[in-house]
């Protein structure tokens with residue numbers, strides 16, 4: 408019998424899960440998304456940011472025919488990072504393996520386009536500007552509130568919370584079903600920035616295959632990533648307590664031209680006006696004790712385990728969730744009453760390990776920063792000489808998609824504990 412799966416949230420995890428479920432042939436999928444249809448809105452007003460995808464995430468995309476190719480075609484492969492400075496030449500940090508980078512909203516659009524091209528509306532539908540506000544687990548219904556008009560009830564056989572770090576469904580399960588979940592706000596806030604990569608009149612041509620960073624001080628930095636069409640998309644990251652006083656176009660232009668001269672020169676008046684109107688993004692980290700409820704509710708992606716973007720793993724882990732859940736459906740012949748607890752059992756330890764790796768891989772104190780770079784260089788060298796005996800340091804290990812996050816953590820537990828202790 409065909410089961411109806413209602414997915415709340417059309418982010419990377421919800422959309423990729425729809426692909427996997429539809430491929431299994433025994434599900435009808437309906438997605439409800441709070442935001443407007445990205446294919447129709449002006450992206451310059453929207454909150455987005457560049458995402459780096461490594462083999463861990465790409466492997467999950469590759470299982471759906473054509474998806475990884477479509478995403479790779481819309482991405483830029485960066486073979487290093489350039490840290491620009493007010494004075495002096497930029498510092499180059501090359502990468503042995505180029506990394507795929509693309510805008511979060513572009514990733515979402517490709518996942519969606521492929522779904523709508525592959526499946527008829529009888530099998531797959533999506534409704535935008537429609538927010539999940541309540542669930543009734545006994546009656547198996549969700550209450551959805553469209554942007555305009557009356558709220559309505561919808562029944563489901565299975566419900567998926569793919570509604571991101573601030574998941575409404577997770578909050579309801581915490582309140583009503585005894586789900587245990589710790590949440591904490593990261594002090595960093597961010598705002599999207601869109602710039603040209605070149606300005607021949609000013610003689611500026613930023614390398615097309617590098618991530619471009621600029622640290623104004625310990626609290627304020629920019630990360631810009633090349634996009635197809637000679638554009639740079641990125642973010643200004645700042646401490647949320649800091650009042651940047653950026654409420655007019657002129658204030659924005661002065662702020663970027665003084666604090667980030669290279670990027671400031673590339674900023675047009677229109678971009679400065681748009682920047683004022685864009686919302687500030689906050690990052691919430693989430694640590695739950697299970698990723699399911701009963702035999703019909705699944706939490707996936709950031710809704711289950713949001714982490715800080717410091718090591719660029721949140722999306723990779725969210726996509727990996729999907730292929731792991733699919734494997735469990737296969738193993739238990741689509742019996743969700745078995746696949747759901749098995750998902751919790753397999754994935755919760757990895758999610759907790761990922762949170763520790765994201766929170767504590769980067770040192771904050773000066774002394775540990777020096778030790779960090781020494782360890783990085785030494786482990787790299789020793790690994791080249793004795794590949795069987797010495798594993799690379801944490802960042803290089805994250806690239807090894809055959810290792811789970813729990814394994815990566817246990818190989819670096821000493822370092823992680825040291826950073827943790829330095830913050831007490």
Ligand SMILES: Cc1cc2nc3c(=O)[nH]c(=O)nc-3n(C[C@H](O)[C@H](O)[C@H](O)COP(=O)(O)OP(=O)(O)OC[C@H]3O[C@@H](n4cnc5c(N)ncnc54)[C@H](O)[C@@H]3O)c2cc1C
Pocket residue numbers: 415416417418419420421439440441442456457458459460511537538539540569570571572573574575576597642688690707708709710716718719720721722723724725
């Ligand atoms: C600045 C920044 C940089 C990052 N860089 C990287 C990186 O380089 N690499 C990496 O792997 N990860 C990165 N991440 C993390 C990555 O963006 C997330 O892990 C990923 O987007 C999670 O996907 P998701 O589908 O689970 O959630 P989301 O992308 O958050 O999508 C959830 C969707 O649910 C919708 N929604 C929410 N509530 C409701 C509701 N009640 N009803 C209906 N819809 C709802 C939202 O509108 C949203 O579209 C970064 C994050 C940030 C903030």
